[in-house]
Amino acid sequence: MDLHETSSLNPTPADAAQHLMPISRLMSEAFANGQYVDEISRKYIGSDHYDWNTTRLIWDGDRLVHHWGVWGYPMRVGPARLKVAGIGAVVTVESHRKRGLMTGAAHASIQAMRENGYDLSILRGRHYVRFGYARAWNYVTYRLKADEIPPVGDPPPYETLGPDRMDAINTLYNQSHAALSGTAVRPTYRMLAADDMSVYGWLGDDGMLEGYVRAVPMSAGEGQQTLQCLEAAGDPVRGLAVLASLFQQGGYETLTFFTLSYRHPILKIIRRGACIIEDRYFDISGWRVRLINLRSVLEKLRPALETRLQSSRFADWSGTLHLDAGEQHATLEIAAGTAQITDSPPGEHVIHGGPAIARLLIGSDDPTEIMAQDAMRCTGQAADLAGVLFPNLYPMLSHWDEY
Secondary structure (H helix, E strand, C coil), X not given: CCCCCCXXXXXXXXXXXXXXXXXHHHHHHHHCCCCCHHHHHHHHHCCCCECCCCCEEEEECCEEEEEEEEEEEEEEECCEEEEEEEEEEEEECHHHCCCCHHHHHHHHHHHHHHHCCCCEEEEECCCCHHHCCEECCCEEEEEEEHHHCCCCCCCCCCEEECHHHHHHHHHHHHHHCCCCCCCECCCCCCCCCHXXXXXXXXXXXXXXXXXXXXXXXXXXXXXXXXXXXXXXXXXXXXXXXXXXXXXXXXXXXXXXXXXXXXXXXXXXXXXXCCCEEEEECCCCCCEEEEECCHHHHHHHHHHHHHHHHHCCCCCCCEEEEEEECCCCXXXXXXXXXXXXXXXXXXXXXXXXXHHHHHHHHHCCCCHHHHHHHCCCEEECCHHHHHHHHCCCCCCCCCHHHCC
């Protein structure tokens, strides 16, 4: 019996052996005008991190009518690595919309995430606030005119990199982004062609990859073209020199940077000079985060929390900080720079934050800003403790890893 024969519009798990092509065809019809089915199956659904166990499908007989896709990956949050369920390719066929299919699939998938050890879920879109998804991070774009590009000298000899270099690219990316929160630990997607990658790299004398930039032509409006850097690893001065070379060859009007962390070394150089930085906020759309397992997140963050306490004015402080995330609660029992995670009831110091507690945990913004935006209610010294324990980590997911 096929897995979907008894579904009767109920969410069911996905199965790699039976469902790869039906899912790929649904994605093609929804997002690619019926084209690229094979490429979707090999690169997107057949990627290294598509999670068949927590994805949820809904069938009407033999017809796939809804897909709630999950791509699982480790995400860096400070020195911690959290297990994240990235949600993408959520689609209901037109004939079955407004029947609650997405709601059923979402709740079933979130339960499966808990059972499969996920810490957080992250997605992008405007229909997910009701499922407990709070703002995660903004769209940030850096924009430079030609005369604002830093003069960094001649570029190293560089070449277009293809899929045969993906292992080296992933290794270099993981090394250079180890301290940048919000980034995915790779591998994530398989790349099928050099044109998909748009990566330009330089090699050392030993033939090993030393650095690269990922840069694509983009429309900047009013007929203007920009060269947009979506990723960079290796020496930042050499990376800027390669970008300047590509910029000159293409005759672009502007050079832009998108989905690079605020703490990226190239952006540190850019901010020394002239540039325009666009920080785009969203109310109910954009990137959003949902807490799956509060206790697990806090356990993984605990070493970082203790380090932050020990270097703060709370180094000798003892007491409890209770986190009220609505459907989940946990208490930090703090004693002179150490912290234990317990189920103790609330004491004097409490953060009533609801779903937005997830924002504090990933450091999505300045904690004072988060608490004001989400109208958190803090008692005792909870707000001051939050300012120490949950600093702004400027999280950002690379464009390459978006699902």
